[in-house]
Amino acid sequence: MKEKMTEQAVRLFDQKGFTVTSIQDIVESIGVTKGTFYYYFSSKEELLKEIHMRYIDGLLSKQERILEDDSKSFREKLFDIIHLSIVDIKEQGASAKVFFREMRHLSHKSLDQIEPKRDMYRYNIEKLLKEGRKSGDFRNDFDVSVVAFGILGMMNWSYQWYKPDGAKTDEEIAGTFVDMVLKGIQPQ
Amino acid sequence: MKEKMTEQAVRLFDQKGFTVTSIQDIVESIGVTKGTFYYYFSSKEELLKEIHMRYIDGLLSKQERILEDDSKSFREKLFDIIHLSIVDIKEQGASAKVFFREMRHLSHKSLDQIEPKRDMYRYNIEKLLKEGRKSGDFRNDFDVSVVAFGILGMMNWSYQWYKPDGAKTDEEIAGTFVDMVLKGIQPQ
């Protein structure tokens, strides 16, 4: 039940936004009453927090599995991480959008638990870039932090336009992105 | 007065979000009464639309001024556009965030006026890439549309993290972004 509610909530928050979606909307969509909601959640905000937690924890653990795989080069890891972010849209797109869009509606208390994880995700990319430098995979003359933000921007913005059933496969998009990041777009 | 209201609204919508900001909040912040708001705007949504219009029209015209300047190469134009998006955060950051975040609260009628302009902005970037190919500024082997989305992602995401009074200047950030896009991050 709690599971079902959370899933419906993600769907509705994605479609209509957190503030605009009422508890009534959520419970109606699964055929129970408002009382039931408050049996499982202490507040609307708690539900939102749960959604955030579930998303960022999942994402982080997938990212860490990639980073820990020592059989791969840093370039390959970078590809995997970018690829993951595209692939993930298929099943986590709604959650992702809710995550980035509705974070502001979390309480400070909740934010304190979630922001460090979100930052960790970015920090891991910075770390990957730094380690790739030492190994010679990446150049030495760029600002790691800005480039990390750039990569993140490319990845996160894809939630806004990427349609999983569109013309391009996730492989193609991730490939283009990685190419762009590694080799640039000008002739060499 | 209308001007003043719009500006305050942008500030508040940026800080607290469109739905959470009440008309009361807006009028209180400039010391008038609710009636006054409805003297100038027919609805909260109209105000939001006005904000969107003002932002996208301004952005488009700045972009077009860059694109029309024939004394510059395509690479330089790309730099200027990316640079613009960072510089713009200083004065238009709040509007930009409202633009991307609250578009969903526009009516269909308003969206029909705004979406084409937003798409035009992206389309202009695609065009720049295509023309740069012909001139030899850019390589021929990438997907223009995906790369355009990638560049847009980098630029638009910067609204989320860039602090105009931070350690890096806008020149530096734009420089890093353009370097990254042109030459990539791997050794050549």
Next chain:
Amino acid sequence: MKEKMTEQAVRLFDQKGFTVTSIQDIVESIGVTKGTFYYYFSSKEELLKEIHMRYIDGLLSKQERILEDDSKSFREKLFDIIHLSIVDIKEQGASAKVFFREMRHLSHKSLDQIEPKRDMYRYNIEKLLKEGRKSGDFRNDFDVSVVAFGILGMMNWSYQWYKPDGAKTDEEIAGTFVDMVLKGIQPQ
């Protein structure tokens, strides 16, 4: 201008009702601004009172012209009065509907001026019936007051259903009503 405003107001009050029609609606329909309204009327209620006055005064004077005509029998006068009420709908229908429907929105002060006139209209009919009795035009065995209310009901209700451009002429309807009142509907 005042004239024009009153006429538009009648039209709108008839169509949408007094409460639902705003001053804004009225002034917009003739292309002036709200200030202008308050130049001519001290309040919305005063306008309503003016409409009531104009209507009941006109009706009363027409009724009195009929009653004073000594060349006609009482039966003929009854016909004329009923006929008048139907004919009047063509040009005064809107005013009449406003009169009966919106009287409740008058202040006590206004009501004190209007109710006596409205009662006078009914009282004149009672007087006609009483005089017709003495002359032998009407029977002696009915309750004058109730019959007067009955006749008034027939007449006033016609505002609700009579369409001036319908199949029956006002002559026909008045004729049927008078026949019904004089001879009844059962075989004699």
Next chain:
Amino acid sequence: MKEKMTEQAVRLFDQKGFTVTSIQDIVESIGVTKGTFYYYFSSKEELLKEIHMRYIDGLLSKQERILEDDSKSFREKLFDIIHLSIVDIKEQGASAKVFFREMRHLSHKSLDQIEPKRDMYRYNIEKLLKEGRKSGDFRNDFDVSVVAFGILGMMNWSYQWYKPDGAKTDEEIAGTFVDMVLKGIQPQ
């Protein structure tokens, strides 16, 4: 509770009119809060519709009970129907006034449900007149539709002036009305 609310609403709508009566007025008069109102009704208009339905359904079923009684002549049925309309004022007067006065505030959707019933009521009277002709109870030389409107006018107008605790009994009034309708007011 819903019952109680509806009854209070009828009382208030009768006294002050639909538009002027606020939800606040209604809930205050029974000591609950506004939220409670919206727990039972989806809108003010729905409440009005419910009042209309309840009234016209009740009236129609009483009328039909009279019409179906084959032990009575058509003249007796006519008396019963007119009598009913007067008697009814005692308990349904407020509802009746609200019905006729506030119908305009119903939505088109509601009107579509109610107008046919209101028309049915009138149609039943026309039918009674037509059948009474065949049986010889009524004359053949009058316009059935206009006479029906005339009778309806007499009956419905009585809501405006009849005071149940006045000097005349409902029997007397109905008697006068039926006499007037059947035999007319002129000597035979």
Next chain:
DNA sequence: GATGAATGAGTCTTCATTCAT
């Protein structure tokens, strides 16, 4: 586990009215 009834604070919006110009 779940419901149904109720709350009360808050939201957007409307509108008659005022008044300086």
Next chain:
DNA sequence: AATGAATGAAGACTCATTCAT
């Protein structure tokens, strides 16, 4: 004679939340 800006009170409606059952 008319306008435009502003007010402020009130209105319908929404919604997260509570709680007895």
